[in-house]
Amino acid sequence: MQAVEVALSTLFVPRCAACEARVEPPAPLCAACATTVDELGPACPRCGEPQAAPPAVECARCRAGRWPLEAMVAPWRYGGELGRSLRRLKFARRHEIARALAPLYAPFLLAAVEAGAIDLIVPIPLHWRRLAARGFNQSEALARHARAAAGCAAPLDTRALRRVRNTAPQTHLDGDARRLNLLDAFAVPRPARVAGRRVLLVDDVVATGATMAAAATALTTSGAAGVVGFAFARAER
């Protein structure tokens, strides 16, 4: 091998997204870390709220009509080494983790796009101040790589939705406080872009769903024909 090939092969050594052990592509995680990844299990089909029994019916919130999305797909439970991988992506700015994790999400993303007759994939945007501080939008990076890995035809639209208020971090707020915090946080700069279109709204982690609901409301009030949510992992509320 020539020097340049050696250099390139060490640069692109596929590594576990959580612990950096070497893996055989396209494995996103090493065997030990992969055992900590849990499927979400039974959940409300409209909002993804975990349920004890198989989800024959929608949860109380959805039956009361307080959830603006048609469906919610969140294949994995947030936690374990998957949670660690998503935190490394977001806070340590390890962009390559979005690509490494793509095989874990690609089949679910494709199924959601096909089942939902989706026209546009729209990542939840960051406010420009937070985007400037972090350097990239982790939800956009995850959506971009999962879409590419799935060979998905629906385009990614990163301009359909804008975050117009730099909201406080939500981690320590309860459900009602989160909803208030997000009031008018999102805007659709050019409604013609979404009018009559079916949107897959993508976030990295969903907990109460308040962010998804606020973004979906902005899209539907601007004329979107329907919104389906997709989150890479579901956290406990």
Ligand SMILES: [Zn+2]
């Ligand atoms: Zn590992």
Ligand SMILES: [Zn+2]
């Ligand atoms: Zn529900």
